[in-house]
Amino acid sequence: MRCRIHPQRGGAGVAYAEAVIPVFDGHNDTLTSEGRGGIGAGRADGHLDLPRMRAGGMRGGIFAVFTPSPGEDEGPLKLAAGAAGAFAKPLAAPVPHPVAAADATAAAGRLARLEREGLLTVAREIGDVDAAFADPAAPPVAVLHLEGAEAIDSGLEALEHWHAAGLRSLGPVWSRANAFATGVQFAFPSSPDIGPGLTAAGRALVGACAELGILVDLSHLNEAGFWDVAGLEAGPLVASHSGAHAVAAASRNLTDAQLDAIAASDGLVGIVFAAPFLRPDFADDPATPLALIVEHARYVADRIGSRHVALGSDFDGATIPAELGDVAGLPKLLEALAAAGFDAEQLADVGWRNWRRVLDAWWR
Numbered sequence: 001m002r003c004r005i006h007p008q009r010g011g012a013g014v015a016y017a018e019a020v021i022p023v024f025d026g027h028n029d030t031l032t033s034e035g036r037g038g039i040g041a042g043r044a045d046g047h048l049d050l051p052r053m054r055a056g057g058m059r060g061g062i063f064a065v066f067t068p069s070p071g072e073d074e075g076p077l078k079l080a081a082g083a084a085g086a087f088a089k090p091l092a093a094p095v096p097h098p099v100a101a102a103d104a105t106a107a108a109g110r111l112a113r114l115e116r117e118g119l120l121t122v123a124r125e126i127g128d129v130d131a132a133f134a135d136p137a138a139p140p141v142a143v144l145h146l147e148g149a150e151a152i153d154s155g156l157e158a159l160e161h162w163h164a165a166g167l168r169s170l171g172p173v174w175s176r177a178n179a180f181a182t183g184v185q186f187a188f189p190s191s192p193d194i195g196p197g198l199t200a201a202g203r204a205l206v207g208a209c210a211e212l213g214i215l216v217d218l219s220h221l222n223e224a225g226f227w228d229v230a231g232l233e234a235g236p237l238v239a240s241h242s243g244a245h246a247v248a249a250a251s252r253n254l255t256d257a258q259l260d261a262i263a264a265s266d267g268l269v270g271i272v273f274a275a276p277f278l279r280p281d282f283a284d285d286p287a288t289p290l291a292l293i294v295e296h297a298r299y300v301a302d303r304i305g306s307r308h309v310a311l312g313s314d315f316d317g318a319t320i321p322a323e324l325g326d327v328a329g330l331p332k333l334l335e336a337l338a339a340a341g342f343d344a345e346q347l348a349d350v351g352w353r354n355w356r357r358v359l360d361a362w363w364r
């Protein structure tokens with residue numbers, strides 16, 4: 001189909017025409033890297049800031065609060081450059097609750113400051129998401145997310161506080177174990193079926209999230225935990241930043257059976273842009289073609305329908321294809337999806353409406 005997204009030559013840096021397809025992106029690590037500042041005015045490094053969000057049509061997204069494991073202080077993904085063939089990183093070290101609580105409080109504070117300055121709106125209800133969609137001039141909407149629930153005590157008292165502070169999305173684990181569940185370590189080729197399922201505290205956490213209206217995110221959770229969450233039937237199954245295991249056999253990607261369960265629950269997969277999870281060889285290589293993101297999206301759509309495909313970049317948390325570059329490159333991805341057969345309605349779903357649907361379902 002014809003797609004009215006055409007890049008225009010600008011002066012300094014990016015200057016795309018206003019994207020006709022607003023994007024809600026399911027995962028970024030900008031709050032972790034934003035300690036250096038500059039998201040409002042723009043910055044020379046990183047993948048995401050407000051000027052580039054405007055250029056790329058990104059009007060909303062899930063902003064992760066992530067505390068690195070000891071020795072992982074360079075960020076959530078630190079794979080050997082050019083790593084290929086069989087690869088297994090050990091399960092990352094646990095993070096003690098007091099360490100995570102302090103770190104996460106500071107990161108959430110950075111988001112609160114951006115809201116106070118009028119640069120972003122922190123989503124507390126679905127109307128906040130709709131407002132950002134309706135008005136390109138409004139501040140983009142940010143969903144506050146905990147990537148790994150170590151900042152929450154196992155008695156869940158802090159969850160109430162975090163909800164009051166705007167928390168609306170939570171992944172029980174990053175790629176490590178905690179009081180609630182066990183994440184998958186980065187391994188290739190590997191099934192996601194590594195380690196035990198949810199703990200009793202993990203089951204209580206999912207139930208409390210459903211009660212409060214906090215979306216539960218399954219990216220990084222191992223397969224046993226995934227099926228435990230599915231069995232609780234707390235809400236649509238959502239993997240915010242993952243790929244298809246049939247395309248790239250990484251432990252972080254979703255098997256066909258998991259995809260089918262996501263569809264049955266009316267959930268979604270935010271297709272990740274992180275190079276190792278896209279590629280058939282797990283290389284952490286910026287020369288990874290944009291077409292591989294499209295291949296994962298096409299695979300998931302062909303298997304379970306475009307209603308269950310969305311975007312989950314991992315901006316500022318991973319190596320992404322240089323061809324895409326950063327958030328300003330989103331229109332290129334949408335054009336490539338259009339060229340791969342996604343029609344205008346399907347692109348509107350993938351770009352925004354599917355995320356809107358699952359957020360609304362969890363927040364009711």
Ligand code: ZN
Nearest residue numbers: 076147220241
């Ligand atoms: Zn992640």
